[in-house]
């Protein structure tokens with residue numbers, strides 16, 4: 001047998017560690033806002049970021065120079081104490097360095113021992129398979145016991161290698177700590193040997209062209225989405241495991257339109273949120289990952305037309321049945337979650 005028995009799956013992995021969660025907490029996580037914690041100027045903006053973003057993440061991995069790794073770790077621990085995260089209802093996460101790096105052990109042990117009470121989620125980059133999650137799971141359980149934590153810290157994996165992609169279902173199911181998975185399009189592109197130099201988004205050369213026109217006139221062609229398969233597969237793996245899928249980074253900070261479109265495609269395919277790398281991406285994520293008020297109104301009309309979720313109804317010429325009722329419930333439940341945090345959208349949803 002290569003898997004734990006059902007009874008053992010939910011046992012703590014260290015004596016004194018908190019019980020693993022059987023259900024994920026229901027939280028609004030439309031954007032995970034990345035902060036480089038070694039920069040005093042940006043770290044000073046953390047309380048402001050905590051007011052605006054659903055999740056604030058102290059990034060210790062890529063984008064942090066190797067000679068600033070210690071400073072970033074110290075900055076992350078300082079960030080933990082800068083806001084009363086739980087009272088504010090904003091998530092506090094950290095992305096640690098990869099398991100094979102010289103920094104992983106110090107990142108995780110210092111975060112859990114010094115900031116474990118505040119830390120909701122550890123983001124694990126470059127996860128290759130379930131064995132990476134198992135190793136981190138055991139290590140964190142030992143540290144949780146030592147720190148006397150009562151609430152388990154969750155894990156979020158980044159899909160950024162071909163092997164991780166091939167094993168995404170096993171990664172999603174590896175531990176009750178798994179909260180979600182994000183796409184890491186830049187590392188994944190490199191590992192797959194895609195011929196790009198971008199962080200997410202489309203590419204002007206990745207297109208489909210119409211068949212030739214009989215009159216020889218120019219053929220229409222359009223850019224396609226190179227991430228469609230990856231995102232759809234990640235969403236299936238996550239939802240199968242009862243966890244959430246997230247888009248990831250959009251690196252062209254100046255192209256707000258393309259960022260919005262990439263986020264929207266991910267939202268429609270089932271993602272719960274995305275990353276924001278710059279303050280101007282927070283508003284885009286908020287707009288895209290909050291359901292449109294007209295969609296919410298229509299969804300609620302479906303729920304009202306079929307109070308017990310069965311049967312068939314016609315609304316504006318469109319057939320509704322149990323399956324559209326379930327889709328409507330997804331949108332209505334998300335609207336309730338958003339409304340609890342955002343008074344403007346609450347008013348728009350109830351108008």
Ligand SMILES: CC(C)(COP(=O)(O)OP(=O)(O)OC[C@H]1O[C@@H](n2cnc3c(N)ncnc32)[C@H](O)[C@@H]1OP(=O)(O)O)[C@@H](O)C(=O)NCCC(=O)NCCSC(=O)C[C@H](O)C(=O)O
Nearest residue numbers: 034035042045059062063160184185186187249277278279
């Ligand atoms: C990308 C940045 C380096 C850009 O920073 P900057 O040049 O300072 O931009 P601006 O001048 O436009 O900034 C305007 C003000 O906003 C502040 N700022 C900038 N970024 C942030 C932030 N993330 N949080 C809070 N505040 C921020 C600036 O300080 C300016 O303030 P002021 O001067 O007072 O007006 C920068 O945005 C940045 O470092 N972002 C994070 C980058 C990052 O985390 N990258 C790694 C994640 S993506 C990745 O790892 C790839 C993935 O793994 C994969 O494989 O795909």
Ligand SMILES: [Mg+2]
Nearest residue numbers: 062160184187
């Ligand atoms: Mg990466």
